[in-house]
Amino acid sequence: MNAPEPAQAATLTEEHDPALWREGLRTGLPTLFGIAAWGLVVGVAMVKSGLTAFQACGMTLLVFAGSAQLASLPLILAHAPVWVIFATGLVVNLRFVIFSALLAPHFAHLPWRQRLLYGYISGDMTVAIFLQRFPTAAPVPGKLSYLKGLVLPNWAAWQAGSLTGIFLGSAVPAEWGLGFAGTLAILCITVPLIANHAALCGVLVAGAVAVLANGLPYKLGLLAAVFAGMLSAMAVEGLIEKRKARHV
Known part of the structure; x- marks a missing residue:
């Protein structure tokens, strides 16, 4: 068709x-x-x-x-x-x-x-x-x-x-x-959007960085938390994809 x-x-x-x-x-x-x-x-x-x-x-x-x-x-x-x-x-x-x-x-x-x-x-x-x-x-x-x-x-x-x-x-x-x-x-x-391990890792890392960097001027700790969360989620997603590829 x-x-x-x-x-x-x-x-x-x-x-x-x-x-x-x-x-x-x-x-x-x-x-x-x-x-x-x-x-x-x-x-x-x-x-x-x-x-x-x-x-x-x-x-x-x-x-x-x-x-x-x-x-x-x-x-x-x-x-x-x-x-x-x-x-x-x-x-x-x-x-x-x-x-x-x-x-x-x-x-x-x-x-x-x-x-x-x-x-x-x-x-x-x-x-x-x-x-x-x-x-x-x-x-x-x-x-x-x-x-x-x-x-x-x-x-x-x-x-x-x-x-x-x-x-x-x-x-x-x-x-x-x-x-x-x-x-x-x-x-x-936010919680319903945590659909996989990569998203969960990103949320946990972003939350930890936001707390640790809370004292930075201009609230730049928020920027650091967002970047850290995104990078960690991407890294975990990459590891998961590589693991799946090895088992195919």
Whole structure:
């Protein structure tokens, strides 16, 4: 049987499928509370860090990356050089380069504006869930509908939580312990992504380095932790692949 032509593959992928849209929504639904909670914490943190409501709204709508937003806030307060702030955000979000490479074969046929839009509203959990449902780039009717069912509610939950945190942040008592709530929220997002030994090693190494390098200026310990975690995960993944190759 011949493979579908590119135009036919595009039609199959873009074909609207309400059933797959609902499936994507149902699959991603359990993560929305954690996403909203994490957005709430980031919204409060932005206001508590001295940003105006307008600035905080602009940041959450344009950046849409909680870890990068939180990493940049202490640097902004410390009047760190702009290149340090941008470099921190870039390194913290390097994982999205990998996500983009994984999603590209599925949607390379779409116009660049659509790809830009779906890239912007995609998040960690939504990409992981989508790739579990569609592990190969084979054309499947309604594949884009499934992605929309994941990413649109995820984006809306984040923005709702973040905007709520921004406008209510000044009224939230410090004794509510939102820092601890934020830790729990990000753990809820991170733990399901630890799918293999390489990822687990990366998380453990990054956590250890972050603690040990906590005293570095400009929060550069975070950069060191990200690099150490990535390199260790890649090293473990390489060792696992070599071991598999020897047993083939």
